[in-house]
Amino acid sequence: MSGKSHDLDGAYALRTPEDSVRYYGDWATSYDSDFAADMDYRSPDIVAGAFVSLGGAGPVLDVGAGTGLVAEALARRGIAPVDGIDISEKMLDIAAAKGVYRTVIQADLTRPLPIENSIYSGIISAGTFTHGHVGPAVFHELLRVAAPGAVFAVTVHSAVYEAGGFAARFAELGDRIEAFRTDPFKIYGPAAGSDHADDVGWIVSFRKA
Ligand SMILES: C[S@@+](CC[C@H](N)C(=O)[O-])C[C@H]1O[C@@H](n2cnc3c(N)ncnc32)[C@H](O)[C@@H]1O
Known part of the structure; x- marks a missing residue:
C-alpha cells in the first residue's frame, strides 16, 4: 500500500459499480497527480498511440473515461471528436473541464448503454478492464454503438x-x-515502485466487421 487514502490497491479491491461511484468520486480531484503522475501511468498514451497506428479516427467513444487522460492523449494526436462514458460523475466533471470531450455520458457500463446504434468510428479504453471494474460482457453493447469497420483499441x-x-x-x-490482435505493454513506469512497476496489460485491438 502507498499510504495514500486512494491508490491502485484500493481501486483493485472494488467489486461493484456502486463501489466505483463511491471510490472514484472521492479520488477524482487527486487522480491525475497522486496516481497518474506519481505512478507514471502509461496506458492512456499507449492505447491512443495504438489507436492512431491502426488508422483510428473520430468520432470516438472513450470507455471508462475517468478524468480524461485518454482524450488528452488523442487530442495530442489530432483525433476528434471524442465522447467519454463513465459511471462516476465526479471523474467526468474533471474530464469535461479539460475541454477535450464533445460530450460526457454518465452511465453504468454493465447495463444497456444510452447511445444510438452504429455512431462511433472508434472505441478506445484504458484502465477500465481490470480487477473489480468492468467485465467483457460490455463488448456486446460496444459493438452495437460502433459503425461497421470501427477501430477498437482497449x-x-x-x-x-x-x-x-x-x-x-x-x-x-x-x-x-x-484483424484481432493482442500486444503486451507495461502499465506503469519505474516511478510505480516495486509493487507495480512490472504490471503488464494487453492492448486488445480489432475492427468491427
Ligand atoms: C482506472 S480508471 C481509468 C480512467 C481513465 N480511462 C484512465 O485511464 O485514466 C477506471 C474508470 O472506470 C470507471 N468505471 C468503473 N466501473 C464502471 C462501470 N460499471 N461503468 C462505467 N464506468 C465504470 C471508473 O469510474 C473510473 O473512472
Whole structure:
C-alpha cells in the first residue's frame, strides 16, 4: 500500500459499480497527480498511440473515461471528436473541464448503454478492464454503438484477461470482428515502485466487421 487514502490497491479491491461511484468520486480531484503522475501511468498514451497506428479516427467513444487522460492523449494526436462514458460523475466533471470531450455520458457500463446504434468510428479504453471494474460482457453493447469497420483499441489487465473471461469473450465474437490482435505493454513506469512497476496489460485491438 502507498499510504495514500486512494491508490491502485484500493481501486483493485472494488467489486461493484456502486463501489466505483463511491471510490472514484472521492479520488477524482487527486487522480491525475497522486496516481497518474506519481505512478507514471502509461496506458492512456499507449492505447491512443495504438489507436492512431491502426488508422483510428473520430468520432470516438472513450470507455471508462475517468478524468480524461485518454482524450488528452488523442487530442495530442489530432483525433476528434471524442465522447467519454463513465459511471462516476465526479471523474467526468474533471474530464469535461479539460475541454477535450464533445460530450460526457454518465452511465453504468454493465447495463444497456444510452447511445444510438452504429455512431462511433472508434472505441478506445484504458484502465477500465481490470480487477473489480468492468467485465467483457460490455463488448456486446460496444459493438452495437460502433459503425461497421470501427477501430477498437482497449487495455485489458493481464490478471483478468483469462481469469475475467476476456479471452473467451473475444473468441466468441467470431466473425463479428476482424484483424484481432493482442500486444503486451507495461502499465506503469519505474516511478510505480516495486509493487507495480512490472504490471503488464494487453492492448486488445480489432475492427468491427
Ligand atoms: C482506472 S480508471 C481509468 C480512467 C481513465 N480511462 C484512465 O485511464 O485514466 C477506471 C474508470 O472506470 C470507471 N468505471 C468503473 N466501473 C464502471 C462501470 N460499471 N461503468 C462505467 N464506468 C465504470 C471508473 O469510474 C473510473 O473512472
